[in-house]
Structure formats: structure tokens, C-alpha cells
Amino acid sequence: MMANSTLVTEFILQVFAKTWELRILLSILFLLVYLGSLLGNLIIIIATTVDHTLNTPMYFFLRNLSILDMGYVSVTVPNACINSLTGHRNISVAGCAAQIFLFLFCACVEIQFLTIMAQDRYVAICKPLLYPMIMNHQFCVRMTLASLLSSIVLASVHTFKTFQLSFCHSNVVPQFFCDMPSLLRLSCSDTFNNKLLLLLTAIGLSGSCFIFIAISYVCILSTVLKVPVKGERGKAFSTCVPHIIVVSVFFSSAAYVYLRPPVVTLEVVQEMTLSVFYTVVPPFLNPIIYSLRNKQIMEAVKKVILRITFIFEYKRKFLSEFSKERELTK
Template identity: 70%
Template sequence: MANSTMVTEFLLMGFADKWQLRLLLSVLFLLMYLATLLGNLLIVSATTLDQNLHTPMYFFLRNLSILDMCYVSVTVPNACVNSLTDNRAISVAGCAAQIFLVIYCAYVEFLLLTVMARDRYVAICQSLHYPVIMNHQFCVWTTLVSLLSGLIFAAVHTGNTFRLSFCQSNVVHQFFCDVPSLLSLSCSDTFNNFLLIIVSAILVAGGSFIFIIISYIYIFSTVMKFPTRERGKAFSTCVPHILVVSVFLSSASCVYLRPSGASDILQGMILTVCYTIVPPLLNPIIYSLRNRQVKEAVRKVMLRKYYSGN
């Protein structure tokens, strides 16, 4: 410790060592990023401009789309630029900001997906009371609580990470700064950090997952009483939600709860992509663009932009 030098910047690992592979992966990630922005921007535009989509379900979808655009913008553009320029350095302040924003977006996404499960439960199982339960005030307050509590949650985890001393290697084995990668670089005792992660995972991720599963148990038991035609429609909206939630929660849990050095770097990067890039990319497709109402609203938005441009 006496001969060690305190870390003043970190070096992100990047996508690959070979230039050709870095270029290929950077272009792939960039295309995914642009597709994510386009899909979510169309959802935001359609649900804002079309009066028929001013309902609780589309209110939460609009918020989720805005969040997803922010979520994917925290990591992908910087990673692509770093990989193409081979400039892997990131300041300690920049790393802290990236960790804060990633945790914040992931936390709020957990809560929004949970509230959306409740929305589906009320719509299917308590349809007569839907306007009363899912009123505008409830939607606004739920969103505000999610956004504000996310600030506290992200600040606690970021502060708890950067109170540590980093005096060993400064190479982050990830294409962006995340908590598990930094904990493996610390020369301080990280037991309290891992304990905080486990408690947070149980309370936030575990609590959200249990709530969502219970909601869908009731939903599926109710849907089974529907006529076959309506049953298929209900399943088509619910199953994709469960799929995205499962991928999101399982991949995030594997990254944050695995023991240090328990898996190789490639596996860790793939799991990270599954919870930082895949959900924002798929959400517009499975939640909205498969919906006839939304597709019609998107078509109107596209035509309006086309004619206004001419």
C-alpha cells in the first residue's frame, strides 16, 4: 500500500483488441442504438399526439420509452467512440456519473415495469374499476415517486462505491463503468458494498419480480375464463412483458450478484448487453409497435412529418 499510486482515471476495456472486430462491433452497437432511439421516439410521439392513446397504459409506455432513450444513451455512444478512437480513458468523475446514471435508469425501469404489470392486472382482472384505480393522479404520483426515489438509490450506491480506494489496476473489464467491475479493482474492504448490493437486489429486483409474477398468476387465471379469441389477444400482450422482465432481471442479477472472477470477461459483457441494451431495443417492438392502435398512431405521425417536410 505504501508504494501504490491512487487511481486518477480508469481505462475501459472496449469491444475487442483487433481494429476490424472493433469496427464491426461498434457499427453493430451504433445501429442498435439508432434503432432504439427511433423506435422509442416514435412511441413517445404517437402516444403524445394521438388523443386516443392518452390512457394509463400508454402514459407508462411513454415514460418507459423516454427512460429507455436515456438509459441506452448513457453507455453506447461513449463506448462506440472509445472503441473507434481506441481512447479508453475515462476520468473518475466521468466514471461516477456513468455509474449513477446506469443505476438510476435501471432502478426506475424496474419500478415502471412493475407498475405496468399492475396496470395489466387491473385492466384484465378488475376492468370495471380500471378508471378509478388507475386514475391520472395515481399515474403521476407513481412516476414521480419512481423518479425521485431513484435519485436516492443511485446516489447511495455511487457514493458507497467511490468511498473505496482504487490503488491497484485501473483497467475496467467492461465497455462502461459499472459497480462490480470497480469493486474488483478496489484495495479496500468491499464487504459492505456487496452486502448493500444483495439487500438492494432482494428488496428492489426481488420485490418487483415477485409482484409481477403474482400479478400474472391472477391475470392468467382470469384469462383462461375468456373465449379463445380474446384469450389469445390477452396472452399476446402479457407474455412479451414477462419475457423482457425475465431477461432484464436475470441478466442484471447475474452481473451484480456473481462472485468476483466467477465468470469470464466475454460472458460478463454479454450479460451486461442483455440488461443495458436489449430491453430498450425490444420494448417499443413488444409493447407498442405490435399494437394496432399504436401502429395506426405511428403511421399518422410519419405521414404528418412527411407532409410537413414537403
């Protein structure tokens, strides 16, 4: 049914650059950032799972955010790098629909997780006595499930509405992945309902979440300023400010690409550069901002490394003793 609604059978994606040398350089750079994102988030997942002292709501959401970020960055970057290096730019309509659905799903969950984590920090700093009552395990599980289910619904509706359109002008997507705004501009159907739905989602979900995050951090910073110890204030500022910057870049770049008026057109390079700020930057920086500067996480990582080292050393000694016994029996 999806294929029947369009006059094209596949789309052609853009590569990072026209010259081969620049394409290799950018592909290697993106692959390194991708691997760094995977490694940073994987460290957080292992550390928060193995160390039972990190069994708190904050680290529960950190672990979920890290799992999500690994999927979020994997939806676009690996395929784009392979396409850029091999020159294979074609993607089927079904593949494009799958990429749009997964990207929208991950983006919606990311927004909601960042909002819940801002609430967690607000309650922990501004209302510490009520923290165990508000941020209990049942609440955390319910919020996680609500984020996942609402994101599935939103991603499904947007994907279905997008691929009900007809694409007859061109099948060249001016982006390194299948992005909904790019496809809407390629359609020869009336896209008013799609744009209206996109606007309502942006205002209802993204707008409300951004306002909630902003208010939470304003309250946190105002509370922190009342703390007499300068060292504690500096520690709180060093955690809050980078997170505010990443969230602001994520929301502003995504809002500009998804909600800009039709009269505003961008060069392909500008379009792709802007999309990097909401597809690649958050999964790469979130582990650094949230966890790798956190002493508890670093201590947990050290414990995991020591445990792995001990297991390998124990196996090595066991194998060496076993081989000696076999030699003696011969």
C-alpha cells in the same frame, strides 16, 4: 473529495474485441441497435403525445418508459462504440462516477416502471370495473414521481459509497462501461458494506418488483385462459409472453452480474455479453413488445406520418406559389 479517496485518477475501459475488424463489426452492430432503440422509442413518444385518444394510464407509462429507455441506452452504448472505434479507453474518475450514477438511476426507474405497467395490465384485465378508480391520473403521476425520487436516492447512495473506496490494485475495468461490480473487485478497501447495501437493494427493490411482476402476469394469464374466444387469448398471450421473457432476461442477467459470489470469476467477453442483456436488450425490445405490435399505436403513427406529409406538401405548394408571384412581379 471524490478524487482524494482513490489512488487512481482515471480508469481504463475494455473494448468490444481485440482485433480491429471484429471491433468495427461489433461497434456497427451496437450502433444500429442503439439507433433502432432511439427510433422505436421516439415513435412511441410522438404517437402517444400527438394522438389524444391515447391519453390513458397505459400510454402515459409507455411514453415515460420510452423517454427513460432513450436515456438508459444512451448512458453506455455511444461512449462504448466511440471508445472501441477510436481506441480511446480512458475515463476520468468523475466521468466514471457520473456514468455509474446515471446507469443505476435509469436501471432503478426501469424496474419500477415495468412493475407499475404490470400492475396497469393486471387491473385492466382482472379488475376492469375498478380500473378508472385505481389507475387515475393522480395515482400515475404520484407513482412516476416516487419512482424517480427513490431511484435518485438509491443511485446517489451507491455511487457515493463506491467512490469512498480506494482503488490501488488496478485501474483496468473489465467492462465496456463503468459498472459498480467491476469497480468493487478493483478496490483494495473493505467492500463488505458496499456488497451488503447492494444485496439489500437487490432484495428490497429488484426482488420485490420481480415477484410483483410475476404474480401480476400469472393472474393475467389465468384470467385470459377463462376467455372463451381463442383469438383474444392468443392476442393476450402474444403480448404477455414476450414481455415476461424480456423482464426475466433483464432481471436474471443483472442479478448474476451484480450478486454473484466473489469466487465465481468470468472472462471479460462473458462479462460484457451478460451486461448487454440488461443494458441494450430491454430498451431495444420494449418498443416492439409494448407498442409496435399495438394497433392503436400503429394507427397513431399513421396519423402522425399523414400529418407530417400534409404539412410538408402544404409548405411546398406555398413556396412554389410564392416563387411564381415573385417572378410575376419582376
